[in-house]
Amino acid sequence: MSERFDKKPDELVQIDHKPPRKSWMDPKVEFRRGFFNYSANPKSVEYLGLPYARKWQPTDADWKLPPNWKEIILDGLRERIHRFRSLQLFMDICVRCGACADKCHYFIGSGDPKNMPVMRAELLRSVYRKEYTAAGKIMGEMAGARELTVDVLKEWFYYFFQCTECRRCSVFCPYGIDTAEITMVGRELLNLVGCDIDWITTPAANCFRTGNHLGIQPHGFKDSVEFAIDDLESIIGIKTAPSINRKGAEILFVVPSADYFGDPHYFGFLGYMALFHEIGLDYTFSSFASEGGNFGLFHSHEMMKRLNSKIYMEAKRLKVKWIIGAECGHMWRVLHQYMDTMNGPADFLEEPVSPITGTKFENAKTTKMVHIAEFTADLIKNGKLKFDPTRNDAYKVTFHDSCNPARAMGLLEEPRYVLKNVCNYFYEMPENTIKEQTFCCGSGSGLGTDENLEMRLRGGFPRGNAVKFVKDKYGVNMLCCVCAIDKATLPAVVDYWAGDVGVCALHELVGNALIMKGEKERDTDLRGEPLIGKEGGK
């Protein structure tokens, strides 16, 4: 962490959810340290060919906007109103019933009234009313209309980068108004005048060039995989042999880059390799499609498409039959809801059939990409895997549904089915905090960095608090999840709000429990922690 964060949870939790008496129409925001993200590095903006690359910071009085910034934004908004029915409809039909208000983790954790989803949308809606509706033009503020000013733009920047596009509000909205749609458009508009944040733009630029957000070059990717092969061998006593950029493999396996570079993701990566070795899967990695995650989603629809394109391109080039995607939240939002539309049709691939069980994945018949939890659940159901769940007995596990797999897909029972097979102690968090009502980690949609740490911890409060509940009640000490951003950011959040609870990948627990042909007697789990009963070592 770049700066020390010394506020205690007791202090942070002094939250007043009562809004001020002052009208929300006043757009002035104070850019307080810990609550906002830094501007994009101009080099990354330029690399991606995006407009108005420049040095500026949100705390500057002058954002060095282009002279015709207002025209650019309003033209951009008009264009998007005609392109997205969702946007137009969501601008028109909100009745301000307030059902969404206390559903947002950022509102719960901060009490800032403009973090109520309805208000976040009103920030844009007020300008929409002023420009495009008769009532707004005639009645002005009385009809909830506001002029677009520099202060309004700054307010947009502040609040559209305080939304993680988690879609929890859209579950509760009687019209299904999805704030993610509004935030996505709001960010696109900001990007038109070069108001990008670095934590999104630089990973996107890396990804465009090297295929992954971290900017790992092909030889570096190969090193990572070889490192993992050695690590895994030292634990299970088997040398696995995954391939990279191999033509003619049956399956292309796409992971988020954090899986081979981040902790605790990495232990899940070892788990995948162990699993695929055990079933003898004919698969290859691609050093170019070395990222399933897509920070383009957090930037603009266009950037999402640009970054996603490599997956089908690589599948085609490597002549695989179909694709498996690893554990990652927003990656699956893109794969499930956007990829086929944007970069399909994938008519050069075959309908996915598990080579081990013969199961046809009918649910993925046009996109041709299967979630690894679906794949593994099918293997288990068909009795293809043998487990020793006692190897996970050190862990009392709870499962965090990641926003996108839960609310943009419905991947709820597959990971639970797998979990129940690989560990003996599994406990659910309270029902209003899981499945479609799950709470965001507070760091999604490109906001998982250091400079906005206080906001992230506040946003992570509902999740952290639910973890604390099961920790106190059942002694839970491990939070399992299927999202790379969760794995990167929840350790800090959970440590802050619950303490002494680890975070792990689903396939780390699979890899721990998996009994493999020819494996040595395991003394440790994939983390290198001694198994229960083996604490003394040899």
Place this chain on the structure above:
Amino acid sequence: MNIFLSLIAVLVLILIAWVGAGAANLQFIFGMIMPIIGLMLFLGGIVYRVIKWARAPVPFHIPTSCGQQKSLTWMQSSKLDNPSSSLGVIGRMLLEVLFFRSLFRNTKMELKNGPKLVYGSAKYLWLGALAFHWSFLIIVIRHFRFFTEPIPFFVNFMSSLDGFFQIGVPVLYLTDALIVGGLTYLFFRRVVIPQLRYISLFSDYFILFNILAIVITGILMRYFTKVDLILVKQLTLGFFSFNPVIPEGIGSIFYIHLFLVSALLTYFPASKLVHMAGVFLSPTRNLANNSRMKRHINPWNYPVKVHTYEEYEDEFRDLMKGAGLPLEKE
């Protein structure tokens, strides 16, 4: 402030009709012209809105999934909260439109000492909304007995059902009581709950007051001033047969009622009330979660600048070669 302004605005509307149709004797304007304008703007406006929405494409397949997806055959999927078929979508939409499914999920967050967050059940908004909307619909249907001759059976049936308990003379309609209760609740929550007061606009209060005033004038006519229904029906039948008649002696309160309805119809398409039509078009609800089974087409899917594998290999060829990775071009 918005509350008072909107209350005043509705009172002004009442005053206009009272003075206009009463003192100034402009019954023709308030009994014929205004309702015609209102009705035309309402119908035209709604059609315009719906066409405008419908013309905007749905580029991406973005349903909000609120239950288990359909994936493996042996795994029970949630057919209504996460439908994968058209039939499921119809079911989901019916639940949403008729029974406010999403609102039924509503919870209320409370931060307790500990700290401990709890999410209590909060069904009052759902209940209040159901009471209001259903009563409104039934009242509108009941009103068809003023517009039609002979009166269709379902209108009479609805009326007798509504007056099932046979309380008082004329019989008390349950919906009259429910709609007053519903509106009062919807108003008070806007005033009492601080977050709601913060987000509420002038128009939010205005609409509530307007509808409440319509309801109250209606109740006054039915139960208290006992408006002459024969005369009213002469007027309405004349209206709908394009043969305008303004009978003498209906009374100002009727014209106030009618003017408030005309006002509601007039601004309806320009207000948030279009949620009535819009809810059917919401892409997070009316699409099946089948985007991996069936390709969704985006009509404006324009080509974008991508980075190709060839460019990638060109940049990193030496490094790839050094690492022993396969190459397209040596």
